[in-house]
Structures are given as C-alpha cells and as structure tokens.
Amino acid sequence: MKVNAVIIVTAPQGNEGALSAFDFVAEFCTQKHNSISVFFYQDGVRQDYSTWHALQKKYNIKLHTCVAAARRRNIDSDNINLSGIGALVTACSATDVKMVGFNPHPPFRHPHSKLENGSSKYLIILHNHPNNNFLAAEALDIALGIAALEQKVSLLFSGTGTLQLLIPDSLKILAALNLYDINNIYVTDISLKNNNLHYKKLKLQPQVITSEQVTALELDNDIILSF
The missing domain is CATH 3.40.1260.10 (DsrEFH-like)
Structure with a gap:
C-alpha cells in the first residue's frame, strides 16, 4: 500500500x-x-x-x-x-x-474530512519560552502563514510558551490574529499555574482549558503542529 x-x-x-x-x-x-x-x-x-x-x-x-x-x-x-x-x-x-x-515534537494527522472550502483544521501548540531565540516568533509566523492560505488555525499555549502572552513583541503579533481569522486561542490551566500567571492580568485573554479539554481539542483538528 x-x-x-x-x-x-x-x-x-x-x-x-x-x-x-x-x-x-x-x-x-x-x-x-x-x-x-x-x-x-x-x-x-x-x-x-x-x-x-x-x-x-x-x-x-x-x-x-x-x-x-x-x-x-x-x-x-x-x-x-x-x-x-x-x-x-x-x-x-x-x-x-x-x-x-x-x-x-511529533504531530498527528487525524482522518477528518476537509471543511466545505477544502481547507484543513490546524492546531498549533506553542511551548517555547519567548526568549528562546527565534523559535517562539517562528511558531507564530507559521500560524499566520497557514491562516493566510485559508486554512483554519487554532493556537494552544502550553508550558513556558504561556509566557509569550506577556511579551510585548508577541502581543503585537497576537493582537493581529483576528485579521487572519485566528479566533480560537487557548491556554491550559496547569500552564498558568506552573508559571504563576493570573488569567485576569493577561492583556490577551485566551480560553482556559483543562487537560481533558486539550485531548478533545486535539481530536477536533486535522493536523497538530508543536513548537
């Protein structure tokens, strides 16, 4: 085969x-x-x-x-x-x-049918610390690049990647996400806790989800990329 x-x-x-x-x-x-x-x-x-x-x-x-x-x-x-x-x-x-x-970081491809316009659903997981050279910025770059090609993109901040929600340079890019129809932005509750972050103090307020909800989110997307 x-x-x-x-x-x-x-x-x-x-x-x-x-x-x-x-x-x-x-x-x-x-x-x-x-x-x-x-x-x-x-x-x-x-x-x-x-x-x-x-x-x-x-x-x-x-x-x-x-x-x-x-x-x-x-x-x-x-x-x-x-x-x-x-x-x-x-x-x-x-x-x-x-x-x-x-x-x-292995991703997955689920055998979902494509959306009506022929696009796929991507979940991009951002786990790199914002000071990790270009890596954090490049994760956002690929998210915008994929969305610009009319693919459905969601973002999940996890681990030290959650700290990107505090960095001015990252926030400038994140503020433009709606221009690319990236409206589904998530962060795990455990990541907020481990990084001593309070949700209400974040300028960009993503949806806070549990580990169980992360699993459901992954299953709902066609392709998962982790940076």
Whole structure:
C-alpha cells in the first residue's frame, strides 16, 4: 500500500532529532511506492544538505527549506530549494497524505474530512519560552502563514510558551490574529499555574482549558503542529 508522508525537521545537523529524522526518511524511502516531502524549519535549516541531496537523487524525495528561517540564520542558499509556508500546507493538505511526521515534537494527522472550502483544521501548540531565540516568533509566523492560505488555525499555549502572552513583541503579533481569522486561542490551566500567571492580568485573554479539554481539542483538528 502506498503511503505518502510529510516530515518537518526542526533540529539542526548533528542533533539526535535530525539524525533520527534522516534515518527514518532513508528507511521509509526503501518501502516500495512510498513518497515523502521534507520541510526544514526553525533550526532544522542548519543541515549538511549534501547527505539529504544524495537521498533525494536516489529516491526522488522533495526537499523544502523555509526561506524565512534560512535568512534569519544567514544560511547559504546555494544548492537548496527555498520555499515558503505554502509548500508545507500544500504537502499536508494533499488528499492522499497518510502520515505527517514532525521532529522533534511529533504531530498527528487525524482522518477528518476537509471543511466545505477544502481547507484543513490546524492546531498549533506553542511551548517555547519567548526568549528562546527565534523559535517562539517562528511558531507564530507559521500560524499566520497557514491562516493566510485559508486554512483554519487554532493556537494552544502550553508550558513556558504561556509566557509569550506577556511579551510585548508577541502581543503585537497576537493582537493581529483576528485579521487572519485566528479566533480560537487557548491556554491550559496547569500552564498558568506552573508559571504563576493570573488569567485576569493577561492583556490577551485566551480560553482556559483543562487537560481533558486539550485531548478533545486535539481530536477536533486535522493536523497538530508543536513548537
């Protein structure tokens, strides 16, 4: 049976996550009729692309490197395929995609039917501390990019990612979410408690949900990405 997969690599070259992603793709490609697209994002743009290109030449896999993430990190663009978020959405939205892999935080793809306009429902979980280099900002970037392509996007702040609700730079972006029809914004009650945050003091007031409600939220979405 043919299986199409999308792998999102966020770990840099030499990291255990990047190595496991490469090994997985190499093994996956040996299975007859399988096809795969790889999207390098965040620190995942820091790769030894020669090894990936060798795999691409042998199995005709598709490699995409996020142009914004590469430019932020001054990555030499020679001999790599720079792509926008649209390439990721196109790959994930293909009707025959059976699996979406994410490295190092695995997402899920639920076999839901698409919305009436043909779009998918994405849940993006933000868990990175706001001071963690570009990572927190890039999670919001991908949310806006996906929403701009007329996909349904919800946000869930979890762990130290909840602190993004206090940072002025993040709040400027979050204030514009309604312009992209991103109206479903959530935070877990345990994350507020663990970070000593009081809901009423937050300038942006997302919906507070329990762990049980998180499970229901995940089941209600087609694709879950975690940053």
